[in-house]
Each structure stands twice: as structure tokens, then as C-alpha cells.
Amino acid sequence: MSLIPSASPNPNPTNTKSIRIALIAGEASGDRLAADLVRSIQKKTAGLSFFGMGGASMRAAGVHIEQDFAGLSVVGIVEALWHYRRLRTVLERMKRMLASQRPDLLILVDYAEFNLRLADYAKSIGLKVLFYVSPQLWAWRPSRIHRMVGRIDGMAVLFPFEVPYYQAVGIPVRFIGNPLVDDVRPSGTVEQLRQSFGLGLAKEKPILGLFPGSRESEWRRHMPTLLQLAEQMMAKGVQPVVSVASGLEVDEIEQARRHPGIQWVRGRSVDLMASCDA
Structure with missing residues (x-):
């Protein structure tokens, strides 16, 4: 063919x-x-x-x-x-x-x-x-x-x-x-990836990756629960980082980004998976 x-x-x-x-x-x-x-x-x-x-x-x-x-x-x-x-x-x-x-x-x-x-x-x-x-x-x-x-x-x-x-x-x-x-291969070592995100992540604190999904409906359905989880984990010294899919544009993203202490990475889900502790 x-x-x-x-x-x-x-x-x-x-x-x-x-x-x-x-x-x-x-x-x-x-x-x-x-x-x-x-x-x-x-x-x-x-x-x-x-x-x-x-x-x-x-x-x-x-x-x-x-x-x-x-x-x-x-x-x-x-x-x-x-x-x-x-x-x-x-x-x-x-x-x-x-x-x-x-x-x-x-x-x-x-x-x-x-x-x-x-x-x-x-x-x-x-x-x-x-x-x-x-x-x-x-x-x-x-x-x-x-x-x-x-x-x-x-x-x-x-x-x-x-x-x-x-x-x-x-x-x-x-x-x-x-x-x-x-494509499911990270672009560097864990240390290199964490630095490349430019988020100022603390080395001594674990990183929790949150992946709401690549569709608008998934984001709206999953993100409220994930934000609650992120707030609970921050109280225990964990650093939450949310993965935002490339091309995903919804009003709720900007609203969610206002949560203090929660970090965001766009279009690098594989790298985030490789660099987080959970």
C-alpha cells in the first residue's frame, strides 16, 4: 500500500x-x-x-x-x-x-x-x-x-x-x-529536567506530577480534585507540578494558575513524568 x-x-x-x-x-x-x-x-x-x-x-x-x-x-x-x-x-x-x-x-x-x-x-x-x-x-x-x-x-x-x-x-x-x-523518552537527566523547567524547585522536597488530561472536558472534570490534592500535599512539604497539554486553551487554566505554590509545565508531559517523585 x-x-x-x-x-x-x-x-x-x-x-x-x-x-x-x-x-x-x-x-x-x-x-x-x-x-x-x-x-x-x-x-x-x-x-x-x-x-x-x-x-x-x-x-x-x-x-x-x-x-x-x-x-x-x-x-x-x-x-x-x-x-x-x-x-x-x-x-x-x-x-x-x-x-x-x-x-x-x-x-x-x-x-x-x-x-x-x-x-x-x-x-x-x-x-x-x-x-x-x-x-x-x-x-x-x-x-x-x-x-x-x-x-x-x-x-x-x-x-x-x-x-x-x-x-x-x-x-x-x-x-x-x-x-x-x-517520543516517550525524557530529554535529559532528572536534575537537568528539573532545572530546565525554570520553576525554582527545591532539591530536598519531593515533586508530585499532576496530569489532568489533554482535552478540555478532562481538564474541567479532573482539575478541581487535583487542586484539592495539591493543596493537601503542599501542607506536607510536597511540590505539585501540573502538566498542561500543548494546544489546550481553556479559561480554567488561568484561574487554576493563580493557586499559590502550584507550578505548571506546558507541553512536556514525558519530561515531567521522568522528573517527578510521584
Whole structure:
């Protein structure tokens, strides 16, 4: 399965049309996966350009962000219904983007419910569609795979046991592994990391890492309890440090940052995990 178009070498020197790839990611994990994919493609194929929906990681990888995914990450049907109007507006905007720019390939990264609807539209206007990161068919609602037949031209999966699901229905599939495994490595020693945060953490006091989540709903649901825990632990001489996901922007972050004694680190969850005591 090879859907990535090649732009180099150019068999027709008079044809200067750039090959363009659209990517759609709707949350932080997909943003990182898409960014890693773009960098991998760029190493192998020159002359491609990338645009679409994503966040800070994709932007840093050179993707032109037409739509930031801030505020679009939802969990479950209740949250999807709550944000339905905004999701619908963005979906229609992405349809117009595809219709006007007509990329050579559309890569849909995870975010299944939104992206399957966009895949349906993309196929209706004749675009090639690659789905990257399989929905967890093996965990729940395996019948969802039938929605993909005819909607996508290929599937790239993170786990080898997912391959037979797509082979059984005739969808071209390739196991590519999970590139985020390589990202789960700290960028330095514990001492180096603590200094790099620039928080003035005391060496003699233990550090408690708090990880509310990368979605707005997770932050609002988890943070009040975590702040109560942080206040209790500070009374025992522990230094709480909260991890704020890249691209997460909610009013409650600034409100929570006003709590005295609680420190904050943005976009460095792996480094914080490696450097905290608990």
C-alpha cells in the first residue's frame, strides 16, 4: 500500500505543480502523530506541501494550519452532542477547503467520528483518502469497520493485530508501528529536567506530577480534585507540578494558575513524568 505521491524526481520539468497533502487531526495525540508522519515523509520525498487541521506540533513540522483544533476534542456521545454545532461548522469548513484546494491525498488522523464523515465527502469528490490510526474496533463497536469500506483507500495501523480486521473486508492496510513510542523518552537527566523547567524547585522536597488530561472536558472534570490534592500535599512539604497539554486553551487554566505554590509545565508531559517523585 503506497498512497504517498512522489514529487522527486519530476518526470516533467515543465510541470511545476506542487504535490499537496491535506491532514486532519482533532486532538493533541493526533497532532503529534501527524507531525511525526510529515517529518518522515519529508525525509523520503522532497517537494511536497502540507495543510489542514491540527495544532502546534503540526505547525512546527511545517504544516499550514487552516483550522486549529482547539476546542474540538470530545469524548463520548454526550460531549459530541454538546459541541455539535461547532463540530458541524468546522466539518463544513473542512469540506469547503477540500473542494477548493483538492489535495493529491487526504490523510485523516484518528478522530474517527469526525474524520469518517469527512472521508465520505472526500471520496464523493474523487479524492484519495488514507486513514491513519485505526478506531479501536477490537475494543468496542467492531461493526464500525463496514463504514470504512468504500470511504477510504488505505489504512495505516499502530498495532499488528489490527491488520486482519481490514484484510477481512478488503481494505488495503499496513502496520507501521507507533512513532510516539520513540517520543516517550525524557530529554535529559532528572536534575537537568528539573532545572530546565525554570520553576525554582527545591532539591530536598519531593515533586508530585499532576496530569489532568489533554482535552478540555478532562481538564474541567479532573482539575478541581487535583487542586484539592495539591493543596493537601503542599501542607506536607510536597511540590505539585501540573502538566498542561500543548494546544489546550481553556479559561480554567488561568484561574487554576493563580493557586499559590502550584507550578505548571506546558507541553512536556514525558519530561515531567521522568522528573517527578510521584
